[in-house]
Amino acid sequence: xxxxxxxxxxxxxxxxxxxxxxxxxxxxxxxxxxxxxxxxxxxxxxxxxxxxxxxxxxxxxxxxxxxxxxxxxxxxxxxxxxxxxxxxxxxxxxxxxxxxxxxxxxxxxxxxxxxxxxxxxxxxxxxxxxxxxxxxxxxxxxxxxxxxxxxxxxxxxxxxxxxxxxxxxxxxxxxxxxxxxxxxxxxxxxxxxxxxxxxxxxxxxxxxxxxxxxxxxxxxxxxxxxxxxxxxxxxxxxxxxxxxxxxxxxxxxxxxxxxxxxxx
Amino acid sequence: xxxxxxxxxxxxxxxxxxxxxxxxxxxxxxxxxxxxxxxxxxxxxxxxxxxxxxxxxxxxxxxxxxxxxxxxxxxxxxxxxxxxxxxxxxxxxxxxxxxxxxxxxxxxxxxxxxxxxxxxxxxxxxxxxxxxxxxxxxxxxxxxxxxxxxxxxxxxxxxxxxxxxxxxxxxxxxxxxxxxxxxxxxxxxxxxxxxxxxxxxxxxxxxxxxxxxxxxxxxxxxxxxxxxxxxxxxxxxxxxxxxxxxxxxxxxxxxxxxxxxxxxxxxxxxxxxxxxxxxxxxxxxxxxxxxxxxxxxxxxxxxx
Ligand SMILES: Nc1ncnc2c1ncn2[C@@H]1O[C@H](COP(=O)(O)OP(=O)(O)OP(=O)(O)O)[C@@H](O)[C@H]1O
Ligand SMILES: [Mg+2]
Numbered sequence: 001x002x003x004x005x006x007x008x009x010x011x012x013x014x015x016x017x018x019x020x021x022x023x024x025x026x027x028x029x030x031x032x033x034x035x036x037x038x039x040x041x042x043x044x045x046x047x048x049x050x051x052x053x054x055x056x057x058x059x060x061x062x063x064x065x066x067x068x069x070x071x072x073x074x075x076x077x078x079x080x081x082x083x084x085x086x087x088x089x090x091x092x093x094x095x096x097x098x099x100x101x102x103x104x105x106x107x108x109x110x111x112x113x114x115x116x117x118x119x120x121x122x123x124x125x126x127x128x129x130x131x132x133x134x135x136x137x138x139x140x141x142x143x144x145x146x147x148x149x150x151x152x153x154x155x156x157x158x159x160x161x162x163x164x165x166x167x168x169x170x171x172x173x174x175x176x177x178x179x180x181x182x183x184x185x186x187x188x189x190x191x192x193x194x195x196x197x198x199x200x201x202x203x204x205x206x207x208x209x210x211x212x213x214x215x216x217x218x219x220x221x222x223x224x225x226x227x228x229x230x231x232x233x234x235x236x237x238x239x240x241x242x243x244x245x246x247x248x249x250x251x252x253x254x255x256x257x258x259x260x261x262x263x264x
Numbered sequence: 265x266x267x268x269x270x271x272x273x274x275x276x277x278x279x280x281x282x283x284x285x286x287x288x289x290x291x292x293x294x295x296x297x298x299x300x301x302x303x304x305x306x307x308x309x310x311x312x313x314x315x316x317x318x319x320x321x322x323x324x325x326x327x328x329x330x331x332x333x334x335x336x337x338x339x340x341x342x343x344x345x346x347x348x349x350x351x352x353x354x355x356x357x358x359x360x361x362x363x364x365x366x367x368x369x370x371x372x373x374x375x376x377x378x379x380x381x382x383x384x385x386x387x388x389x390x391x392x393x394x395x396x397x398x399x400x401x402x403x404x405x406x407x408x409x410x411x412x413x414x415x416x417x418x419x420x421x422x423x424x425x426x427x428x429x430x431x432x433x434x435x436x437x438x439x440x441x442x443x444x445x446x447x448x449x450x451x452x453x454x455x456x457x458x459x460x461x462x463x464x465x466x467x468x469x470x471x472x473x474x475x476x477x478x479x480x481x482x483x484x485x486x487x488x489x490x491x492x493x494x495x496x497x498x499x500x501x502x503x504x505x506x507x508x509x510x511x512x513x514x515x516x517x518x519x520x521x522x523x524x525x526x527x528x529x530x531x532x533x534x535x536x537x538x539x540x541x542x543x544x545x546x547x548x549x550x551x552x553x554x555x556x557x558x559x560x561x562x563x564x565x566x567x568x
Contacts, residue, residue, distance in 0.1 A: 004409050007337040008366045019364035026356035027349065090349060099347035099404065102312050103364040105330035263315040 016104050016113035020087075024117055027090075030083060034125055037079030037166075042132035044072030049137030057144035065141045065148050066155075066228030072133050073126075073162055073225060077169055077194060077218075080122050084170030085186040087118050088177030101264050111178075111256055118174060119167035126166030130159045130225070154227040157237070161224030164241070168221055169194070172248050178255030194218030220244045265290055265443055266311060266412065270320030273306050273467075280306045282467035283320060288445045290411070293438045295458030295475070296447040299554050303467040304447040305344045308416050312341055324412055336365040340405035341414040346397050347404075350390025354381055354400050357389060361407050375403040380429075394421030402433070412443040419453060431457050451550035455479075465554040482549035487522045489515040489529070490538035497534050504528065516542075 008015075024030050048071045055061040091097040104110050134148075134155070141147045148155060169190075177186040198218040201209060213219060214235050221244035223229065223237040235243060266288040273281040281303040288294045298304050309315040311322050313330040324332075324339050332338050348357055358372040376382045379399040384392070389400060398421055405413055415434070419427045434457055438444045448454050454461060454475070461478050463471040471478060491497040494513050501508050506525075507518040517525055522541045529536050 004337065004367060004371065007334040007408075009333055011333045012366075015364055015366055019360045022356060022360040022363055023349075023352070026353065026360070027351050029351060094349050095343075095345035095347045096349050097347075098309070098312075098314050098343055098345065099361065101314055102341060102343075102347075103336055103361055105313050105332070105335055263309070 011104070011106055011109060013109055013112060013116075016109050017116050019103070020110075020113040020117045024087065024121065027086075029086065033079045033082050037076045037083075037125055038129045038132065040079070041072045041076035041129035042136055044075055045070060045133030046072070046136030046140070048072060050140040053140040053144045053146070056141075057146050064228050065138075065146055066152075067226065069134055069137050069141075069148060069155075069227060070130055070158055070162060070225050072137075073130060073166075073222075076126065076129055076162075076166065078191065080126065080166040080169040081173040081190045081194070082187055083122065084118055084173030085177045085183060085190065087114050087170075088174045089181060089183040089186050092181040093183055098264050107260050108256070111259060114174065115171060115252075118170050122167040122170040123163040125163075127160055127163030129166075130162035134159060148227075152227075154237075158225055158227040161237070161241075165221050165225050165244075168241075168244055168248055172217060172251065175248065175251040175255040178259050179251075214240075215243055217244055217247050220247070265326070266322065266324050266414075266445060268307070268311075268320065268322040271307065271310060271317055271322050272319035273303070273310060273315060274318045279467055281310070284464070284467070284469050286462050286469060286472055288443055288462075289460070290443040291438060291441050292459035293434045293444045293446060293457055294460045294462060295454035296445060296462050296464065297449070297451060297454050297458075297550065298447075298464035299449055301466075302449075302464045302554075304449075304464060305416055307464070308341065308343070308414055308445075308447065311414065312339070312343075334365040334367075334408070336361065336367065336408035336410065338408070338410050339412040339414060340408060340410040342398070342401040342405045342416055342418055344416040346401065348389045348397065348400060351388055353386050353388055354392075354403075355385040357400065358403060358407055361404055365408055367408055371407060371409075375406050378406065379403040395423060395426050398422055398426070402430070410442075412445070413437050414445045416447050417449070418446060419448070419450075427453075451547045463550070463553060465556070470553050479549075482553060485541060485543045486516045486518045487520070487525050488538060488540045488542050489517055489525065489536070491515075491529060492535050492537065497529055500529070500532055500534070501525070 049068050052061065052063065052068055056063055056065060091100055100110060101107065138147050150156060173186060173190045176189050180186050180189065194217065198216040201212045201216060204212055210233060214233065220235055220240040223234055223240035234240065268284055268286050270283050270285060271281055272283050296304050306315065310317050311324065311329060313328065329335055329339060354376065355372060358375060359369060362369055362372055376385050379402050381396065381399055381403065389397065392400065398418060402418060405415065418430045422430060434444050434446055446457060458475050461471065461473060461475050462469060489497065490513060494515065498508055498510055498515055501517055506520055509516040522539055526536060526539045
C-alpha cells in the first residue's frame with residue numbers, strides 16, 4: 001500500500017479547483033452540452049450569415065455583416081446555462097454535495113473553486129465558438145466582397161466578449177442553482193429570465209419599461225458580444241456588462257449566504 | 265477519537281438528537297445502534313460538519329472536523345445517501361476525492377482493489393448494484409487512509425459474503441488501532457461486529473457499554489413454568505422470594521435455576537406441564553430497550 005506522505009498542513013484553493021475540474025470533465029453530459037454549444041453557436045452564425053450575405057451585399061437590407069457575425073451565439077446561451085446550473089444542482093440531486101463538503105469543509109473555498117472552473121471553462125468554449133462562427137460566417141461575407149477583418153473595430157472584443165458573457169451566464173445559473181438546489185428549476189428560471197422575461201418587460205410602457213428592459217441580465221450582458229448593436233435601446237457594451245456582472249455578484253452573494261448557512 | 269458533548273439537533277422544532285454525550289475510542293469497533301429515525305445519521309452528519317448542531321459540540325481527534333486542512337486523511341465516512349454522481353465512473357469519483365485532499369492518484373487503484381471494484385472501475389456508478397455502490401462508498405471512506413472510519417449502515421444491500429467482508433474489514437481497521445464507528449439498526453449485526461455499543465433511541469443515548477457487559481445486563485434469562493394450578497404455584501414461588509411474572513397460564517421465574525424450581529414445585533405435590541429455560545436474545549434486549557423510543561411502530565392489529 002502507498003504510505004501516504006504527511007498530510008498537507010493547510011487547505012488550498014488549488015487542490016479544490018483541481019478536484020472540481022475532474023468532476024466537471026468526468027461527466028459525459030458536460031461534453032455533449034459543450035459540443036451543442038459550439039455546433040449550434042458557430043453553425044447558426046454560419047447559416048444566418050450565408051442567408052443574409054446576398055441582401056447585405058446588394059444593399060437590399062440596410063444591415064451590416066457585424067450584426068450577424070455572432071448571431072448563432074443566442075443558441076449557445078442555453079448550453080452555458082445548463083452547464084452552469086449543473087455544476088451546483090447535480091450535487092444536490094445526487095447527494096454528492098455531502099461528499100464534496102466532507103472533502104472540503106470550507107464552503108467558501110468550494111464555491112470559489114466551482115466559480116473558477118466554470119467561468120474558465122465557459123470563457124474558453126464561448127470564445128472558441130465565437131471564432132468558429134466568425135470564420136464560418138465571414139466566408140460567406142468575404143465571398144460577396146463584404147468580409148470583416150479580425151482587426152476591424154469591435155470584432156476582437158466581441159469574440160472574447162462572447163467568452164466573458166457565456167462565463168457570466170454560467171455563473172448566473174450556478175447562483176440560481178444555489179438558491180433553488182434543483183436542476184430543472186434552475187435551468188428554467190434562468191432561460192425564462194433571458195429568453196422570455198427579458199422580452200416581455202418591453203411591454204411595460206414608458207421610460208420605466210425601457211429601463212427595466214435594458215437592465216435585464218439577458219439584455220445588458222450580451223452587448224459586448226455583438227460588434228454592431230441590433231437596436232438602439234440597449235446600454236453601451238461595457239456599461240451593460242458591468243450591470244450584468246453586478247447582477248451576478250448580487251445573486252451569488254445571496255446564494256453564498258444560504259450555502260454557508262444551510263445544512264448540506 | 266470522536267467526542268460529542270451535549271450534541272443536539274432540531275429540525276423545524278422537531279428534536280432529532282437530544283443533548284447526547286459519547287466518546288468513540290480508537291482500537292475497537294464501536295457500534296451505533298438504534299431503530300429507524302433514532303438520530304444515527306443525523307449524529308454522523310454533525311460529526312462531519314454537514315449539519316450544524318443546534319446546540320453542543322462534537323470533535324474529531326480533538327478538533328472540529330471542518331478545522332482540518334485535509335479531512336479525508338483524518339476521517340473517512342460512508343454516508344447513508346449514496347454521495348455519488350450516477351454519470352461518473354468509480355475511478356473518477358475517487359480521483360476527484362483524492363485530488364481535493366492532496367492524496368496521490370496511486371491510492372485510487374489501491375482502494376478499488378481493496379473493495380473489489382477494480383474490474384468495474386471505468387463503469388458509471390449509476391449502473392452499480394446496491395452492493396457495489398456500498399463498496400464504492402467504503403472505498404471513498406478509505407481513500408485517505410484515515411485513523412477514524414465512520415460507516416453509516418455499511419451492510420445495507422450487501423449479500424452475505426459482502427456482510428462478512430465489511431465485518432472483517434471493520435475488525436481489521438480496529439486491530440490496526442483505528443477508531444471505527446459503525447451504525448446499524450440490527451442488533452444481531454452489532455453483536456457480531458462491535459466491541460463496544462452505543463444505543464440510541466429517539467435522539468437519546470440509552471446504553472453505552474462494552475458489548476459483553478451489554479449482553480450480560482440486557483439479555484436476561486428466565487424459566488418458563490406451566491402448571492395446572494397456576495395460582496397456587498405462583499404463590500409458592502413468590503413466597504420463596506423469587507421474581508415471578510404471570511401471563512395467562514404461564515409463569516416467568518427469575519432467581520433460581522430450572523432444576524431447583526422443578527424440585528420445589530414437585531416437593532409440594534403440584535403437577536408440572538412445562539419447565540423451560542428461556543434466554544432472551546440480544547435482539548429482544550434491544551427491542552425492549554428501545555420499545556418506548558421507536559418512532560414508527562408497524563400496525564399489526566386487524567379489524568375484527
Ligand atoms: N434534513 C432533515 N430535515 C428534517 N428532519 C430530519 C432531517 N434529517 C433527519 N430528520 C429527522 O430526524 C430524525 C432522525 O433521523 P436520522 O436519519 O438521523 O435517523 P437514523 O437513526 O439514521 O434512522 P435510519 O435507521 O432510518 O437511517 C428523524 O425523525 C428524521 O425524520
Ligand atoms: Mg440513518
